[in-house]
Amino acid sequence: MHRLPKILCLVTISLLLLTILQGLTHFLPLKPLKGAYLSAERPAFTPQAFASGQWQQDLDHYLKEHHGFREPAIRLYNQYLWTAYHRSTNPGAVAIGQHDYLFEPWFVDEYYTGCYAHFYPDSVPDYEKDQVFFRRISRLAKLQAILDQQGTHLFLALLPGKERIYPQHLPDRGAHARSQRLFGHHRAYDFYRQCAPLYGIRHVDICHCFDSLRGRTPYLLFTQTGTHWSNIASTYAFDSIMRFMQTFGPAIRPVKLGQPYYASTREPDADLDDLLNKTFRIPTERNQYVDVAVADPAPDSNPSLVVIGDSFFWNILHNYPIQELFSNFRYWYYFSTIYYDTAHDNVANIDLVEQLLQADYVMLSYCTVQLYNLGNGFVDRALLELCYDPDEIQAVRDSLANAPSTLSVDERMERYLEQYFPALAEEVPTKRSSRLTQLRP
C-alpha cells in the first residue's frame, strides 16, 4: 500500500490532463448547457495585446466558457445553490418565486412596478409617458385602416403573462412594493385592454380569457418552471385565435385537437428550470398535452400570416404545423430577427410594403410584459412606408440628422412623426406611397 500516494498523485494529474483533453476535443459527449448567451471568441494573439495584458484576460474569459467538463461543473454548483439556498446563479434571467415557481425577472417587475415604469427615465413626466401610448394606439388604428383597404388584416393579440395569472406565486417584495405603480393605467396591458375598443383596434384578449379560466382548468395555464403559457394552454389559445381570425379574414384549414394526456415535461414547459442549469429538475406536477392534427383535404391555397411579437409565439410553433396552415408564414421576432424566411434574416433588410401587401393576416402578438413596446417600431415604420415614398422619408431624416438636438433622429421621428409627415395626422391618412401603386396597380 506504500505505492498508494503515488497512484493517487498520478491519477490526479491524469484527471487534470483529461480536463484539458476534454476542453480541446470534447471526446466525452456531455449534455450541453441551456440558454442563449454571447460566447467569447478565441482572442487573436498580438505582442501588443499580450504586453497590455488584454490577450491574457480575453483568453481566460474564453477558457472559462470552453474548458473541459464545464457543463457538469456548472450543474453541480448550481444544484448546490438551489438545494442549499433556493438561490439562482442566474438572477438576471430567473427569479425564484414562492412555492418553487420560477419567473423571468421582468414579469416580476411588471407586477410590482409596471414594466413601462422603468422603460422611461424618472425625469420623463407621467403625462408624456401616457402620450407615448396614445400616439401608438392612434397610429395602430390608422395602420389597420390602411391595411384593411389593401386586404391585409392586422390584429392585436393581447397575451397573458405569468405574473397576471399566478400572482400568488411571485417572489414577495414586501408590503411597499406595490405602491410604486405609476400612471392612470398601471399596466400597458390595462391601457390596451381599455383603449383598443375605443380606437376600433381589432384585437383578441387572451389575457382576459386566461384570467377568467384561472383555477378552473384541469391543466396549468402556465407551468411551474416555464416562463411562457403552458404547451396545452397555448394550443387551445391559438385555436381560439384562429377562430377569431376567420371572423374577419380568409378561411384557415381546420385543425383537430386530440384528447389531453399526461406526459413528461416537454420543451419549453420547463425552460426557466433548464436555464438554471442544475443537475436535477425541480419536481413539479406532471403536465398535460394535447396533439394537433390538420384536417384534410388541403384547400387550394392557405392564407398567409406574418407574426410580429415576443417569444410567446414559439410555443405555438412547437405545437402547430404552422406551415401547413399558412402559406408564406413569417415570424418577425421583436420586429428584428426574422424566422421562417430563407431570403431575409432581419427586418432591416425587407421591403416592408411588399411583405405587408402579400400577407392576409398580420398578427401583433405581445404578452403583458412586452406590451410597453408594442410592435417594437413596426407600426411607425409600416405607416410611414405605406404613405410616403422612401426619398421623402430620407429627406426628413437627413434634415433631422443635421438639426442639433438632444434626442436621436429615431426618437424625434417617434415623438413628432405627424409633425414631420403631416399626412399622417389625418384620421385615416389618404396619401399613399408610390410603392403601393407599383405593387398593386
Added chain:
Amino acid sequence: MIFSSHIFLLYFLPVFLLLYFLAPVRWRNAVLLVASIVFYAWGAPDFILILLASTVANFYLVRAMHQAPRPALKKLYCTLAIVLCLGLLAYFKYANFFVDNLNALLALFGLSPLPWAKVLLPIGISFFTFQSLTYVVDTYRGVNAPMRRLTDYVVYIIMFPQLIAGPIVRYTDIADQITARRRLRWDECLQGFYRFVIGLSKKVLIADVIGRTVDTVLASDLTALDSTTAWVTIMAYTMQLYFDFSGYSDMAIGLGRIMGFRFPENFDNPYTSASITEFWRRWHITLGSFMRNYLYIPLGGNRRGAGRTYLNLWIVFLLSGLWHGASWNYVLWGAYHGFFLVVERFLSRRVPLLDTRRRHPLFVLPTFIILLVGWAIFRIEDLPSCWLFIQRLFAFQFQPLDLAADPQYYTTLATALIFAFITLLPLGRKMQQAAYYTNYRPATHIAVWAAACLLLFFCLGALTATDFSPFIYFRF
C-alpha cells in the same frame, strides 16, 4: 496569473506538474524557473524584465559582498543591495503616494503641482523585495553563504507559488531545499494537493462569496447603514480577508509541498488570539517574523529601555501598515495596531491580569472587537468614509437582520466564523491537525483524496458558474 483562474487551474498547473514530475531531479529547478517566469510574465509582462534584472543585480552584489576582503567594502555592497531592493519598492509602490501628497501640500500654498505620470505597481513587488532583503541581510550576517548558481537564486526569488502573495520565505529557511534537491515524496505531494484544495476552497467558497455582499454594502450609502449591518459587514470583511489571504497561503504552501519544498506557515488561527500581541504572532506570521528580524531588532528591539521599545514598536507597525499599501488608511491601521501593542506592553508589566505572556480566553472577544475596528480602517481607503463607517458601528442603532434576504451570505459567514474560532475547542484543534498535517492510512487517503477531487471540481464549478447567466432567448 492567479491561482483561482481557469488558465492556472486547468492549463498551467497540469502541464507544469507533468513536466516537473517527468524531469530528472537536477532539471526540476530549471522547469520551475521557466514556469515561474511564464507565470509572472502572464500577469505582468511589462515588469518581468525589471524583476529579472533587479534579481540578477542583487545576486552579483551579494556575491561581491560575500567575497569582499574588508568589512567596509562588505557594508558598502550590502548597502547598495538594500538600496536597490528598497529603491525599486519605493519607486513603484510609493512614488505616486508621495507625489500626490506633495501636490496636495503645494496646492495648499497655491503652488502648481509637480507634473507626474502615474507609475504602475508590479504585482508581488512587496513580497519579492522582502525575500531579496532576507537574502542580502542573512548573507551579510553570515547566517548562510550566498547561492553559487544564479538560476538557484532566481528560483528562490520568483518561485511562482509564493511570488505574488507570500508567504515571505526567508533565505535561510529554504536555501538548502533549493540547492540540494531530493527525490519527490509522493505522500508529501498528496498532502500538498490536499492543502492546495483547502486553500482554493477557502478562497472560492468562502472569501469570494462573502466578499460580494461586503463590497455591495460598503459601496452603498454609509450614512443609511444601521449598526447591526455595519458590525456584520465588518465581521464579514474580517472573515473574507482571513479566508482569502490564508487560503492563498495554503495554496502556496500546498504547491510548494507538491514540488518538494517546505514553506513556513503564515497563519495560526489568528482570531483566537487573546491580545493584539498574540494576534501578530498568528497573523501573517512570515511578515511579523521579517519585521522582527530585519527591522525591530536592528532598531534596538526592547534592549534600550521601555520608551525606546514603544517607539520601535510604533515604527515597526507604521511601516508594516505602509507596506500593505501606499495610502493613509494603511498608515493609520499600522498606527492603530502599534498603539494597542504599546498599551498592552505597558499594562502587561503592571497589571498581572493583562499580562500578554499568559493567555486569558476571556480576552478573545475584546481582542476580536479591536481587530474588527482595525479592519474597517484597513478596508475603507477614503478616510472620511472610514470615519463615517466607524461612527455607524458605534451609533448603537441596531436593526434586526433579515437573514432570509441572502441566506448564502449569512450561512457562509457563519461557517467562516465557526472555522475561524473552532480551535478554541480541543475538538477543533484535533480537526485542524487531521486536515492539515496527518499522514493518513491508505483507506483514509482514498476517501480524503476523493473528497479533495470533488471539492476541486466544485470550486471549478463555482468559478465558472458565477458569471454564467444565459437567457432563454436573445431579446431586443
